[in-house]
Amino acid sequence: MSASLFISDLHLSDATPQIEQGLYRFLEENGDVNRLFLLGDIFEAWIGDDDDSALAQRFADVMKKLANRGTAIYFMRGNRDFLVGETYLKQFGAELLGDTARVSVAGAPALLMHGDLLCTDDVDYMSFRALAHNPDWQAEMLAKPLAERRELAKHLRAMSKEASSNKAEDIMDVNQDTVDNTMKEHQVSRLIHGHTHRPRRHAMQDAERVVLGDWTTTGWYLLERDETLELVEFEL
Ligand code: MN
Numbered sequence: 001m002s003a004s005l006f007i008s009d010l011h012l013s014d015a016t017p018q019i020e021q022g023l024y025r026f027l028e029e030n031g032d033v034n035r036l037f038l039l040g041d042i043f044e045a046w047i048g049d050d051d052d053s054a055l056a057q058r059f060a061d062v063m064k065k066l067a068n069r070g071t072a073i074y075f076m077r078g079n080r081d082f083l084v085g086e087t088y089l090k091q092f093g094a095e096l097l098g099d100t101a102r103v104s105v106a107g108a109p110a111l112l113m114h115g116d117l118l119c120t121d122d123v124d125y126m127s128f129r130a131l132a133h134n135p136d137w138q139a140e141m142l143a144k145p146l147a148e149r150r151e152l153a154k155h156l157r158a159m160s161k162e163a164s165s166n167k168a169e170d171i172m173d174v175n176q177d178t179v180d181n182t183m184k185e186h187q188v189s190r191l192i193h194g195h196t197h198r199p200r201r202h203a204m205q206d207a208e209r210v211v212l213g214d215w216t217t218t219g220w221y222l223l224e225r226d227e228t229l230e231l232v233e234f235e236l
Pocket of ligand 1 (some may be wrong): 040041078080081114116194195196
């Protein structure tokens, strides 16, 4: 019997202790799985692996416990925690995934993404993304003192569509052509992503797009058990 969990968009920060606690409780009760996929925006912000925040440490400790119980952990970066690096993930033995990952899910190849790359109508964001994913920009960013990075992160967050950009109506939805082309390119009949905060299983012709939910007063997960898949919302 094999089981996998897929979660994304928890947006953990010091301002969300109830979501963090809810996650740890959830994993305590349901974390006995073969694979755990963390598909981006697990953290609301990330200024570098050298930021030894209490939150980052608590999260790593919980993940370490899971890993020790035999769960393989995979981490994909989102648009908010795009600076998470190998140094942090090594603490709990997680494997860093690229922007796309083709894995077997419920007996068929599926493509995993965070989802921001599918929102190609958001031209402003796409150009910011190109900048923020430039290795020179990242190196320059990570070379700044922590205090300065904290200020910059605050500033960036304020800039990116006021303070409320964690609401679905502020996030553009996916572009259907981009979805179709991406699935064709990777030759999959199932796409699993988060980011848009519009959790749903979309049936397509002989295919499916599963959108994970963001965690607020409720949490969301996708559970694979052998050949079955279930998208679940639960009270935190
Ligand atoms: Mn996102």
